[in-house]
Amino acid sequence: MDIIPEPVDYPFGKPIRLDVDSEYTRCRERPGLTRVRPPYGDxxxxxxxxxxxxxVLRDRRFVRTPPTGGDEARLTALPLQDSILNTDPPQQTRLRRVLAGGLRFNTERIHLLRSIAERRSVTLMAGFADTPPPYDLVGDYIKPLVVEVLCPLIGIPKQDLAIFLNWFEGFASTALAADVVEARVEEISRYTDRLIAARRAEPRDDLVSVLAHALDEEGPDGAPAEDGGLAEAEIKELVNxxxxxxxxxxxxxxxxxxLLLTSPGKLEELRADPGLIPAAVDELIRYAPFPSHVTFARYATEDVEVGGTLVRAGEQVLPALPSGNRDPSVFADPGELDFHRGANPHLSFGYGTHHCMGAPLVRMLIGVAISSLSEGPPMRLAVSDDELPWRSDLLIRRVETLPVTR
Incomplete structure (x- = not known):
């Protein structure tokens, strides 16, 4: 009979900026997997x-659907519900197919979105010339740029941003009580109902309209049509x-x-050689932990050996993507930000059936943004690194403002 080791508390410690906890290094160096006890769940x-x-991520013997009576290991008060991230094939395959049809992230579409992003980026950067420093790169550049590109693509009125940003904090917070999270989920559910109804009544060239149209392709009794239609609940899940x-x-x-503003010489590298920008994009994505700790649990449907540990049927595994992105067996000097790496097979967009569909868009936007930063007048932080305000109570770590001056 296998002896299951006593679990250790997880996360190991409080996050510090974009550092990856050194305990992950010790976990990688020890044989087998590490047994952990998260704040919530089993x-x-x-x-x-x-x-x-x-x-694990490509093995169909690991699924997102929990066994009866299982409580998902997680860092938040409530488990993820009603999401494409919480489904398995064939349902997940069907949902991703409909979503891909709405996003249409082909070469032509990405080129069009790049043009929009570049024009908006130029306007935002030019606006700094008429404003006395310091400038907040988060509030005055990054958020307006993302809103300008993504809101029309998705079909979200810009004036509604506050509604779903409030919901996001409930979804991703490790500090809010369960009843607060539930209230925010109910609010976004009502909002999503209104948005879908509006797009069904007056379709536009946006993702929500495509998904709303798929509702009309459902089969009898509200079930999804065999050719890829969606049930109403599934549309709400995808919109969320x-x-x-x-x-x-x-x-x-x-x-x-x-990272560019706090890593000496990195912006200068890009100024001297703009051809490094595509490689820099992937290296920045690899280096910054996203999410801060683990992705969603996977359940073994049968006994599976992983890394020398026998994972029994019904047990959960938690992939820690930031640790994988710092594995020295794959990335030389993984703790260094290196824009001259060759292949960079990082896991920041996931892997396998749950690989992020928006990866081309994210790469494009980061490329446009850092091109603007490197091509414009030199900027530096207007405060010390220690004075920057960080959010450490979210699954996804971030700095709230980036005040800069010339």
């Missing part, structure tokens, strides 16, 4: 090595998932800017 196996993580994208992309851009 104990789980923590996966910290890159190749073990890829193995897409709403998360606005805040997530803003966070990734903010973290990229923070």
């Amino acid at each position: 104990d789980a196996w923590l996966v910290t090595r890159y190749h073990d993580m890829r193995s 998932d897409i709403l998360l994208a606005v805040d997530n992309v803003s966070t990734q851009l903010t973290n990229a800017f923070y």
Whole structure:
């Protein structure tokens, strides 16, 4: 009979800026997986090595659907409900197919969105010339840029941003009480109902309209049509998932800017050689932990050996993507920000069936933004690194403002 080790409390410590906890290094160096006790839910196996993580994420014997009576290991008060992130094939495959049809992230579409982003970026950067410093790169550049590109694409009126940003904090907070989170979920549910109804009545060229049209392709009794229609509840789930994208992309851009402004010489490298920007984009995405700790739990549907540990059927594993992105067996000097890496197979967009569909858009936006930063007049932080306000109570770590001066 296998002896299950006594679990250790997880997370290991409070996050500090964009540092990755050194305990992950010790976990990678120890044989087998690490047994952890999260703040909520059942104990789980923590996966910290890159190749073990890829193995789990592509193995169909690990699923998101919990066994009867299971309580998902997690950092938030409530488990994730009603989301494409919480589904498995074939349902997940069908949802991703409809979503892909609405996003249409082909070369032509990304080129069009790049043009929009570049024009808006130029306007925002030019606005700094008429404003006395300091400038807040988060509030005055990053958020307006993301809103300008993503809101029309998704179909969200800009004046409604505050509604779903309030919901996002409930979704991602590790500090809010369960009843507060539930109230915010109910609010976004009512908002989503109104938004879908409006797009069904007056369709536009946006993602919500495409999803609302798919509702009309449902089968009998409200069930999804075999050719890919959606049930009403599924549309709400997908719209909520897409709403998360606005805040997530803003966070990734903010973290990229923070790294460039606090890493001596990195902006100068890009100024001297703009050809480095595509590689810099992926390196910035690899280096900044996203999310801060683990992704969603996967459940073993049968006994599976992972990294020398036997994971029994019904047990959970927690892939720690930031740890995989710092695995020295894959990335030389993983603690260094290196724009001259060759291949960069990071896991920041996930892997396998749950790989992020918005990866091309995120790469494009970060590329446009850091090009503008590197091509414009030199900027530096207007305060010390220690004075920057960080949010450490969210699953996705971020700095709230980036005041800069020339």
